[in-house]
Amino acid sequence: MSTPPTEVDSLDVPDAHAQSTTNVLAQLRRIWQGDSGLLPILIGLAALVIFFDVRSSVFLSAENLTNLFVQSTIFILLGMAEIWLLLLGDIDLSLGYATGLGGATAVILVSSNYRWPWYLALSLALVVTTAFSALSGFIVIRFRLPSFIVTLAMFLGLEGVLLYVINAQGTGGSVSVQEKVLYNLVNGNLTPLATWIFVVVVVALLALIMIRADSTRRSSGLGGRPFWITISKIVTLGVAGLLLILVFSANRSSFAHVVGMPFAIPIDLFVLAAGTFILTKTKAGRYIYAIGGNTEAARRAGVNVNKYRLMAFMLSGFTAGIAGLLYVSRLNGISTGIEGGTYVLYAVAAAVIGGASLYGGRGKMIHAVLGGLVIGTIDNGMSLLNMNAATQYIATALVLLAAVIVDSLARRGNTNTR
């Protein structure tokens, strides 16, 4: 019954010194297949960029790239909102209109009809979307209904509410942004110096976190992933940051001098960081994954399943509210023509294309960012190539189909190894 020492050793992760070429290959394979693997989506994104760059001379211009990032913001934020629910194995179809509701609340409250200070209006908008998602969540949990159906009802109801509220303003079915802060959320820029500082601080912070995590593991005798992986990650981040600085330092207007990083990007990154932090560092995040993986197991382990499901709904609504603020800022207002249905589909698509699973329990916030960028790139690139809306829809559909098929295959691969 006693354990030979060699068997205990096999529990340890092989350390950096012992790795050989086969080890590196195995590592690469793990990165490719791993459930957190970002490599496929990064390669796909790179392929899209190359394709559009070859076909269009302006695609990689500073002006267009900035535009692309801002365009993608709404997909990214909605995707992150949807991931909270996808992780549980739930879905919220009303998120598109919840976003509209948040945006409308902010726009209307700062409009000449009410003249609220911006900070109160924006805060209330976030409270409204959070409360709204909490209501959906409450109905789903209390009556044990599929979130699909409940949020489908909410989708229709919210569309009606939005039409009513916007028409009630008596401004002809649309309300424009009449307040500077809300307008600047997307249209304002950091100064070039602030852009530099922001990028450097973010990259340095991430590098510090990664190195610290590695060294804590090592000093606890746990071994860690090979050092070259951490280094290459940091280098990649640094290069990406440098490219961003280059893009945002170039003048992107022929009429005036427009430079600097749009505020939308720090907002995206902040939501990404906050979401990732909750999911990976807190009990709440751990429980959300557990519920999505095996609800009954979570319940038996003493997890208050309903509490954390409701919490995920509220986080989703809050994130959708932020998306709503950026939406109205970018479109400079809100109208009764808001396509909440299309947006929610893009939100789910962004999350799934990025690598989150529709079956629950698998996904990260970064997946929505990458998936949102893919959708934004297709959207942007096809417009540049003067392709019509029909082609754009079909192309996005094909990418989404490919993504869900990959998701399903990955899932099958996971269970097959048992």
Next chain:
Amino acid sequence: MTTTPEPSSPATPLVGRVQTEGSGVEVFDRDHLLSMRGIAKSFGAVHALQRVDLDIPAGQVTALIGDNGAGKSTLIKTISGIWAPSAGHIYWKGKEVHIHTPRAATDLGIATVYQDLALCDNLDIVQNMYLGMEETRFGLLDEIKMELATLKTLSDLSVSTVKSVRQLVGSLSGGQRQAVAVARAVMRDSELVILDEPTAALGVSQTAQVLQLIRTLASKGIAVLVISHNLNDVFSVADRIAVMHLGTLVSHGPISNYDTTSAVEWITTGESSRHPTASASVQ
């Protein structure tokens, strides 16, 4: 089941007959970790358990055997707090306890590993081991501490087949999953581990691993109660046997009092005459 030649010793074990509870002061051995006296459970008119008296000693493996519907699952659910017994008393280390919730059972030190194991395939081994009782530092998950403790628990239990404790549980083999579920119970300082059909879905070598794990548990002074249909497993791992038949505990005692033939007889007929009766007689 094969019928083996009768051993020379009398087939009916001396301790086999259950003594129905005396109405006066309960007398039982204080060395027993868990003692049940006169446990009954009814669902309406159905008497799933009738006056069960059973002692579970520490450091030994007790096998609970019986046919489908004999009341094995009902009995372990009573111990693990899924439902309270309709009548009877449960003593834990000599003191009477009332186990009305799973939480109460866990707090006493009773861990139940059900057949479905209740693991999250999308979480890794460490995350599963600590699910619901995560270690935190400044309010944040302390992954290092949890990983070290997991490594220690697994090596204490001589579980050596997993490559990394950061592997997703979904990628483990059936035996490894069972090991993780058991290790999880052990890590919660359980003194009684109840295993429901731990080898039901496993192949030969995996079964051997799990049986060895069960012996390791017992050698650490943990009381183990195993439900099993597989008499080969029972005879290779158990110290004691308890046989259920139609809701009553018809026989229990050290494994040496039984052989495969008598065990089968107890299971199927509720008694051990060497001549199988035509129909199981209800007591």
